[in-house]
Amino acid sequence: MRFQMFASTLLILLFFSNSNFGINFTIVTGQSEKDLLLELKNHLIYDSSLSTKLVQWNETTGYCQWSGVKCDNKSRVSSLDLSSESISGGINDSSSLFRFVHLQSLNLAQNSFDSIELPLGFGKLAELRYLNLSNSGFTGQIPLDFSDLTRLVVLDLSSRFYSSLNLENPNLEKLIHNFTRLRELYLDGVNISAKGYDWCNAISSSLPNLRVLSLSNSYLTGSFNSSLLKLHSLSIIRLDGNTFSAPFPVFFADFPNLRVLTLSSCDLFGMVPEKLFQIKSLQTIDLSNNRELEGSLPHEFPLNGSLQNLLLSYTNFSGYVSESIGSLRMLSNFDLRACVFSGQIPSSIKNLTHLVYLDLSVNQFLGSVPSFALLKYLTVLNLRRNNLTGRVPNSLWEGLENLNFLDLSENSLEGEIPASLFVLPSLKVLYLSNNNFYGSIGDSRSSSSPLEVLDLRVNNFEGPIPRFLFELQNLSSLSLSSNKFSGSIELTDFQKLTNLVNLDLSYNNLSVHVREKVSLSSLFPRLGTLLLASCKLRKVPLLTNQSSLMMLDLSDNQIDGEIPNWIWEAGSGYLRFVNLSHNQFNRFDLRRPVYFDLLDLSSNNFSSSLPANIGNFLKPIVFLSIANNKITGTIPPSLCNPSRLQTLDLSNNSLHGKIPSCLLQSTHIRVLNLGGNNLSGDIPDAFPIGCGLESLDFSWNVLQGNFPKSLTRCTEIEVLNLSHNVLSGRIPASIGNIQKLESLDLSFNGLSGEIPKQTFPESSFLGNEGLCGSPLNKTCSGVISNKFYGLVGS
Numbered sequence: 001m002r003f004q005m006f007a008s009t010l011l012i013l014l015f016f017s018n019s020n021f022g023i024n025f026t027i028v029t030g031q032s033e034k035d036l037l038l039e040l041k042n043h044l045i046y047d048s049s050l051s052t053k054l055v056q057w058n059e060t061t062g063y064c065q066w067s068g069v070k071c072d073n074k075s076r077v078s079s080l081d082l083s084s085e086s087i088s089g090g091i092n093d094s095s096s097l098f099r100f101v102h103l104q105s106l107n108l109a110q111n112s113f114d115s116i117e118l119p120l121g122f123g124k125l126a127e128l129r130y131l132n133l134s135n136s137g138f139t140g141q142i143p144l145d146f147s148d149l150t151r152l153v154v155l156d157l158s159s160r161f162y163s164s165l166n167l168e169n170p171n172l173e174k175l176i177h178n179f180t181r182l183r184e185l186y187l188d189g190v191n192i193s194a195k196g197y198d199w200c201n202a203i204s205s206s207l208p209n210l211r212v213l214s215l216s217n218s219y220l221t222g223s224f225n226s227s228l229l230k231l232h233s234l235s236i237i238r239l240d241g242n243t244f245s246a247p248f249p250v251f252f253a254d255f256p257n258l259r260v261l262t263l264s265s266c267d268l269f270g271m272v273p274e275k276l277f278q279i280k281s282l283q284t285i286d287l288s289n290n291r292e293l294e295g296s297l298p299h300e301f302p303l304n305g306s307l308q309n310l311l312l313s314y315t316n317f318s319g320y321v322s323e324s325i326g327s328l329r330m331l332s333n334f335d336l337r338a339c340v341f342s343g344q345i346p347s348s349i350k351n352l353t354h355l356v357y358l359d360l361s362v363n364q365f366l367g368s369v370p371s372f373a374l375l376k377y378l379t380v381l382n383l384r385r386n387n388l389t390g391r392v393p394n395s396l397w398e399g400l401e402n403l404n405f406l407d408l409s410e411n412s413l414e415g416e417i418p419a420s421l422f423v424l425p426s427l428k429v430l431y432l433s434n435n436n437f438y439g440s441i442g443d444s445r446s447s448s449s450p451l452e453v454l455d456l457r458v459n460n461f462e463g464p465i466p467r468f469l470f471e472l473q474n475l476s477s478l479s480l481s482s483n484k485f486s487g488s489i490e491l492t493d494f495q496k497l498t499n500l501v502n503l504d505l506s507y508n509n510l511s512v513h514v515r516e517k518v519s520l521s522s523l524f525p526r527l528g529t530l531l532l533a534s535c536k537l538r539k540v541p542l543l544t545n546q547s548s549l550m551m552l553d554l555s556d557n558q559i560d561g562e563i564p565n566w567i568w569e570a571g572s573g574y575l576r577f578v579n580l581s582h583n584q585f586n587r588f589d590l591r592r593p594v595y596f597d598l599l600d601l602s603s604n605n606f607s608s609s610l611p612a613n614i615g616n617f618l619k620p621i622v623f624l625s626i627a628n629n630k631i632t633g634t635i636p637p638s639l640c641n642p643s644r645l646q647t648l649d650l651s652n653n654s655l656h657g658k659i660p661s662c663l664l665q666s667t668h669i670r671v672l673n674l675g676g677n678n679l680s681g682d683i684p685d686a687f688p689i690g691c692g693l694e695s696l697d698f699s700w701n702v703l704q705g706n707f708p709k710s711l712t713r714c715t716e717i718e719v720l721n722l723s724h725n726v727l728s729g730r731i732p733a734s735i736g737n738i739q740k741l742e743s744l745d746l747s748f749n750g751l752s753g754e755i756p757k758q759t760f761p762e763s764s765f766l767g768n769e770g771l772c773g774s775p776l777n778k779t780c781s782g783v784i785s786n787k788f789y790g791l792v793g794s
């Protein structure tokens with residue numbers, strides 16, 4: 001306190017003795033600077049529990065020492081940094097903020113001005129060199145007086161919230177017209193809405209000293225003008241997320257000092273010149289997600305190139321990656337996902353010791369997997385879906401201390417699985433599915449592995465499930481399906497894996513035993529997917545209280561008896577996929593609404609009739625099959641009620657009675673199979689306009705009456721089988737216009753007329769007395785002409 005009084009006295013004395021001009025001015029403004037700061041603080045609305053600067057402003061120190069405040073050598077506030085102070089209001093046109101006329105730097109970034117429009121007044125801060133309002137929460141039009149800030153060197157109005165600010169009046173050109181000293185311009189997320197060449201011309205004619213141009217998600221459209229090349233110093237260009245719908249600006253390869261170029265998701269097309277990748281100063285290039293953009297990587301990269309980020313995913317880039325990629329010593333993120341690259345993966349990749357992220361997935365790379373040994377910073381390595389072949393020796397994976405994601409799935413890799421993979425100290429996710437890996441997986445692995453996801457599906461692994469898998473306590477997803485694992489296991493063998501969310505053991509040679517009384521929810525409380533198809537199960541595992549269960553596949557097992565009633569309640573509404581087909585279940589008692597998308601009960605021993613209100617209990621169902629049972633009775637019309645039903649298969653049962661016409665009136669059903677029953681009566685002529693049927697099978701019933709004319713409204717139909725019924729009448733000529741029809745079988749009916757002009761085999765039409773024309777060898781006489789029958793028919 002005492003020191004402060006002394007200091008300010010000293011200050012006043014100093015000023016008095018200093019000069020005659022401006023003495024009182026300095027003192028007055030000096031005092032008022034403090035008052036102004038306090039006034040500002042008083043008016044600002046901010047959360048004092050989150051503030052680190054404003055809350056500390058108090059009289060114990062001089063205001064020039066206050067946090068966020070800096071003064072010039074005349075004790076005038078020259079810099080104010082109130083970023084991240086959770087300020088939500090308190091600045092308007094007459095705010096004291098606009099009286100700090102000596103301010104050179106102002107930062108209000110990262111606040112939460114809650115959709116308040118930017119006030120008028122910033123223009124008074126004519127000395128500003130640095131203005132940062134990024135992510136501050138202001139919205140609306142950028143005020144006219146911003147264009148008075150002609151001394152600005154850095155302007156940051158960017159926002160990650162799309163179009164929170166607008167640049168309409170002033171527009172971009174007006175705003176920056178006199179910003180001749182500007183070096184860094186950030187308007188990301190500002191709605192600039194400039195078309196065509198306007199924004200290029202505005203920038204190139206006004207900002208000769210520009211180094212950083214950052215206009216991502218700014219609603220720019222149209223082509224680029226090479227006038228931008230005038231800006232010799234430009235080194236950072238970020239334009240992501242603007243829908244330019246224009247050819248790639250080839251002249252961008254001519255900026256001599258380019259360091260960063262990001263143009264992802266810009267709807268660019270055309271060819272990218274190779275020399276772009278040879279600019280020696282380049283550190284980041286991101287052209288990802290421009291589907292039509294073409295190009296290839298150069299044969300020679302610059303020696304000791306400085307490129308750190310090379311991101312081309314989801315483009316149409318093609319060709320080889322040359323060995324000279326190894327000269328990009330600094331490369332740390334390399335993403336070529338979903339392009340059309342081919343050839344070998346260069347072995348010089350192992351020279352890229354700074355690599356952190358490498359994604360070459362979904363390309364056409366051939367040959368063997370190169371070595372990644374000793375890339376100690378590598379965390380993600382994705383080679384999924386290529387044409388890689390050969391073995392993956394242990395030595396490739398040594399020293400990958402930080403690797404936590406490895407995906408080699410969907411290649412043609414073979415051999416034993418390298419043991420070194422399971423001892424990688426950071427590996428959490430390992431996908432090896434859809435390859436030709438074989439052999440047994442030995443048991444000498446470290447059980448302290450952090451592995452969370454292990455996917456070995458669709459390979460040729462054999463032998464017992466390795467014991468060490470039962471010890472991987474962090475495992476949440478284990479997929480072993482479609483291999484040749486053998487032996488007997490109990491689900492309780494997995495009991496240490498208490499984090500298990502997904503377990504898939506289907507289609508092996510396993511015998512999985514279930515202890516009927518052990519509720520799995522006590523072992524695996526988070527279980528969401530349980531796939532045990534073809535596991536020689538004799539009992540249904542007890543899944544009561546399994547509150548996250550979403551998918552259950554117990555198909556192709558040996559379970560008999562009644563479907564346990566708790567199934568209808570399992571997953572507390574989350575259960576969507578239930579496949580119990582190919583068992584020997586003989587009863588089910590569905591009496592409450594369920595939320596399944598898919599219910600497959602086909603190929604069991606059900607013999608009773610379907611409950612009349614079954615459709616009302618399956619309202620959200622998309623796929624329902626009860627085919628290949630011995631179901632009796634009639635088709636309940638309630639099956640017309642589920643409004644998303646796309647596939648209904650009741651084939652090969654003992655259903656009788658008529659086909660409910662409401663089933664045919666649906667526009668959402670795509671596949672309807674009622675073949676192999678005893679259904680009788682007419683096929684209702686009720687197919688609606690907008691009929692979406694793709695496959696219709698009513699074969700092997702005793703349906704009679706006329707061929708339903710309205711079927712010609714089903715223009716999507718690909719498969720039509722009405723064979724082996726007692727249909728009669730003429731086939732409508734226009735059925736031949738159904739463009740998508742791939743298979744047609746009308747054999748063994750009493751149909752007549754001329755065969756529609758399609759190239760189906762003779763067998764599709766056999767057994768119909770009245771049919772004539774190709775491919776049958778009976779020519780149509782004049783009497784059975786289209787016209788004649790057309791008249792009779794109508």
Ligand SMILES: *[C@@H]1O[C@H](CO)[C@@H](O)[C@H](O)[C@H]1NC(C)=O
Nearest residue numbers: 020021022023024025026028
């Ligand atoms: C400050 O001094 C100037 C002359 O130097 C005088 O014109 C002005 O009125 C003074 N202002 C105050 C507030 O004393």
Ligand SMILES: *[C@@H]1O[C@H](CO)[C@@H](O)[C@H](O)[C@H]1NC(C)=O
Nearest residue numbers: 055056057058060061066067
């Ligand atoms: C006053 O400011 C000083 C530092 O500037 C700080 O340490 C102190 O806690 C503040 N006092 C109050 C009451 O806020």
Ligand SMILES: *[C@@H]1O[C@H](CO)[C@@H](O)[C@H](O)[C@H]1NC(C)=O
Nearest residue numbers: 018071072073074075078104
């Ligand atoms: C105050 O700073 C200005 C520029 O920042 C400089 O020109 C001037 O010499 C400095 N005055 C003193 C007394 O340090």
Ligand SMILES: *[C@@H]1O[C@H](CO)[C@@H](O)[C@H](O)[C@H]1NC(C)=O
Nearest residue numbers: 043044090091092093094095
């Ligand atoms: C501006 O804010 C101050 C302080 O919060 C308030 O007193 C004044 O009424 C406001 N002026 C306008 C025009 O809203």
Ligand SMILES: *[C@@H]1O[C@H](CO)[C@@H](O)[C@H](O)[C@H]1NC(C)=O
Nearest residue numbers: 083107109110132134154156
């Ligand atoms: C603006 O301020 C934010 C928050 O302090 C900072 O992250 C950002 O880099 C600043 N922008 C510029 C151009 O300095």
Ligand SMILES: *[C@@H]1O[C@H](CO)[C@@H](O)[C@H](O)[C@H]1NC(C)=O
Nearest residue numbers: 147148150173174175177178
């Ligand atoms: C730019 O500055 C000139 C001269 O200082 C002035 O005449 C003109 O109005 C300014 N233009 C804009 C758009 O602010």
Ligand SMILES: *[C@@H]1O[C@H](CO)[C@@H](O)[C@H](O)[C@H]1NC(C)=O
Nearest residue numbers: 163166167168191192193219
């Ligand atoms: C951007 O601004 C233009 C015109 O200024 C306007 O038509 C458009 O709706 C705005 N877009 C968004 C997303 O606000």
Ligand SMILES: *[C@@H]1O[C@H](CO)[C@@H](O)[C@H](O)[C@H]1NC(C)=O
Nearest residue numbers: 197198201204225226227228
């Ligand atoms: C492109 O910029 C040049 C100036 O460098 C200008 O002469 C030309 O008119 C511009 N083209 C278009 C289409 O705006």
Ligand SMILES: *[C@@H]1O[C@H](CO)[C@@H](O)[C@H](O)[C@H]1NC(C)=O
Nearest residue numbers: 302303304305327328329330
């Ligand atoms: C590349 O870098 C290495 C090591 O930093 C250095 O020895 C070599 O001279 C450099 N080569 C070129 C062409 O700059």
Ligand SMILES: *[C@@H]1O[C@H](CO)[C@@H](O)[C@H](O)[C@H]1NC(C)=O
Nearest residue numbers: 323324325326327348350351
């Ligand atoms: C990779 O490194 C090895 C040895 O460190 C070196 O002989 C080879 O030339 C390098 N390859 C490339 C393409 O840089």
Ligand SMILES: *[C@@H]1O[C@H](CO)[C@@H](O)[C@H](O)[C@H]1NC(C)=O
Nearest residue numbers: 342343363364365366386387
């Ligand atoms: C890569 O594999 C895919 C699918 O296995 C195949 O269609 C394609 O022809 C293969 N490409 C090459 C270059 O072998």
Ligand SMILES: *[C@@H]1O[C@H](CO)[C@@H](O)[C@H](O)[C@H]1NC(C)=O
Nearest residue numbers: 762766767775776777778779
């Ligand atoms: C023509 O039809 C008759 C009887 O329908 C049959 O016996 C004969 O094989 C058929 N001829 C040809 C060439 O298919």
